[in-house]
Amino acid sequence: MLTVLLLLWPVAAALLLHFFKGGAARVAAFGAALVELVLAAYAAFTFNSNHAGQFSYNLNWIPSAGIQFAVGMDGLSLLLVLLTAFLVPIILLAAFRRNFENESVFYALVLFMETGLIGVFTAQDAFLFYFMWEVALIPIYFLAGVWGGVNRAKVTFKFFLYTIVGSLFMLAGFVYLYFQTGASPDGLAAHNSSLASFYNLNLPVETQMWLFWLIFAAFAVKMPIFPFHTWQPDTYTEAPAPATMLLSGIMLKMGIYGCMRWLLPVVPLGVDRWQNLVLILAIIGIIYGAIIAIRQQDVKRLIAYSSLSHVGLMIAGVFSLTHIGLQGASIQMLAHGVNVVGMFFIADAIERRTGTRTIADLGGLTRQAPVLTVCFLVLLLGTVALPLTNGFVGEFLLLEGVFEYNAWMGAVAGVTIILGAVYLLRMFQRVMLGPDSSFTATFTDLTGAELALLVPLIVLVFWIGLFPGTFLHLSEGSVMNILNEVVKR
């Protein structure tokens, strides 16, 4: 029931937000997001890590087709629900820095999207999962398209088309699987689409080989994995900062989560066949993203490509099919969410003050803004994966997982840390250090409100870095279950 509450509350708040205008809408939206965070935190405290599915709720959604509204959380779901509920209030706070037209609609869309995201992470029925997958897409399309930059129409159109085409392939795969299942539990329909019955299908290997690509298409576009990534840098750049944070901080985790929950255990033999290919694509993505990031002149684009590179490593970890790789991906999803949202916020803070994102135009911000520099540095080092920070834990486990699968791949993937340090520190050097430019002469430091927004992120950078056990413990059981399903056949 708690899961249902987590799902309904944001959408109800989004509808109610219609009655607030301007400043009141800000307070109401933020309050609603905080309530959601409290609910998620309550779920985390009452969660029993010894049991698999908790807070479950079932409702016969379309009885004639055997489709259930089935939601529930295991450790992995909970981790991502926590990440969502934690990041949304921060993203809303970040949105308050800018004055958007029709504010209440903007915030309502963000809250609406939160429902979709939490739905994706908690759905236990294939069609509900697909449904929520698209519920998360529609608001972000409008957030990026209506409030975005000059080229928004073209760029968001490409984004929408890519993601929807990918997810239609996934839907086709689900429909095929659906017709292979047995009758629904109540006997009203000839088939059902629950996660459990998908896990028990045992399809022949030839079928699984093509089914793999149908389902993987949606996740590949969303994460994105090379070569399905071409929508990503443009969309991240054109979208307004809060939408970029939603896309990179939470939405790309939908793809990784989807692989772990709806791909690996559903078509394990297909995964077995294509594992090598996906790993190679992921590693190409790691190197490709990093090399392009080095050449970027735009701060936002640079972070976008760095995100591409980091996601590549998470995919590689997941597809190593090792316990340690999957655990690494789980914790790195958290760490990456925290870091990338912080980075995009700082990029936005700089852009709001100077009116530019071009690295060559910036310089010497340290002198005017020491607090900003420290915050930036912490988040940046977290992204670079310096020991004691959150990025280190995740990337270390991921690399170890890949290494366990294939030492050569592990070695090549390890380059990500070196290249990451190159492009990020180079950017830091050229933006924060060096001589002042005409754009940065009147730069002001972070305000109290901005700092209040960054502090929770920075706390998490160290918390995950120093005590990763808190979070690894949560996902432990789920990862074991997933791997059991994979090796069962």
Next chain:
Amino acid sequence: MNSIILLSVLGLGNLFLGFRRSNRLLLPAAMLMLAVVFGVNFLDWGTSQSFFNDMLVVDNFSVAFTGIVVLTALVLLPFSQKYAQDGEANLAEYYSLLLFSLVGAIMMVAYNHLLMLFLGVETLSIAMYVLAGSDKRNLRSNEAALKYFLMGSFTTGILLFGMALVYGATGTFVLRDISFAVQNPVNASLTPMLYIGMLLMFIGMGFKVSAAPFHFWTPDVYEGTPTFFTAFMSTVVKAAGFAAFLKLLVQAFPAASAQGVWLPTLTAMCVLTLLLGNVGAVTQTSAKRMLAYSSVSHAGYLLIGLVAFNGQLEGASANGLFFYSLAYSVATVASFGVLKLVADARMREDYNGLNGLAKTNPLLAFVMTVAMLSLAGIPLTGGFFGKFFIFSAAVENGYIGLVVFAVVMSMVSIYYYLRPIIAMYMRDAEDETTAPPVPVTGFQSAALLLLALLTVVLGVLPGLVAGIL
């Protein structure tokens, strides 16, 4: 049956109301009549009665589809308010023709005798021929009426010819007897005549529902016809036409030997319709013409529902057709409604006419967006579940290739359904004078909100109507 009698009487009453020379009463009166008919129609739910020596059969199937056509007409009516404001002299006649055409539509969904099918088709079409040309001083409206009438009456002739051949081969007009005669032919040499007759009837029906290759009239007629009547044409005619089509297949030609003839034919028509409808819509610059081609493409999706035939007026195929027709009608009325209001205020029907609508009329832009997403089949809207049910019915029967093709075509359709959304939300109007705020009455706002709400309810709680047949 009650609905047919009521509609005929009320239609006449409406004509007399026109003598009062006051337009103010007409719209509320017509809406009240339709609301009453809508309610009365459902009194027949769960009963199965036949009338006039088995010529009409009222069962759940006919009640459900009658519900769709009456509901469509009911929510469409508020968009005719401008006629009353402009002092249109023939308003009473328009409303009466609409009510009479609904009688035709109901006959089409309840027929049990080919003569009734023919009468239904004609009653519906003749009213439409007149209404297509109702904008008397507009050349395009005249052209539309003439084109529709010439081609329509020609294909009605073909339909009639087909019925005659089927009668010649089977000796009966009653659906079940035809089915019996097809399975137990008295004279095997007449079989070719039977199938030629059947295919000729398909041509007639294909024209009415604008399925390719009999769709060429659609874009021109839709464009020339006043938008209010275009909306009626593309929803009521299509819903009734497909219900009649399914009845014909299920009750007259379910035999395996007949299926061997009509399945490949319908599959070919389906593929062609999907292709020409979607590709045609991509190249349009006028939103109204795009909607015309989109209506062709939806005929293609509905044809999949026919191909996924299961020999009954219940189960996956009939339910899929019902849900799809309902979702399609609701979304189409909403999109034509918005387009009509915008076109009346801005005097243009191309995509650029929609520029900046989100700023001047957030409600219109929102409803149009919901309608476009529904037509494109995006989740959260009824259109998604419509496609879902029809496609899964087809997959269940093994038409995987056809469904893959249809899915690819609906990916194409996203391109043109997003264009109005982009125009409304992401482009600004060139200047205020050419793109003024669109005046919307409270009545129309309520109708639009209802349509958007219906679309979302169908998309979130499809279980409410899915599987009722």
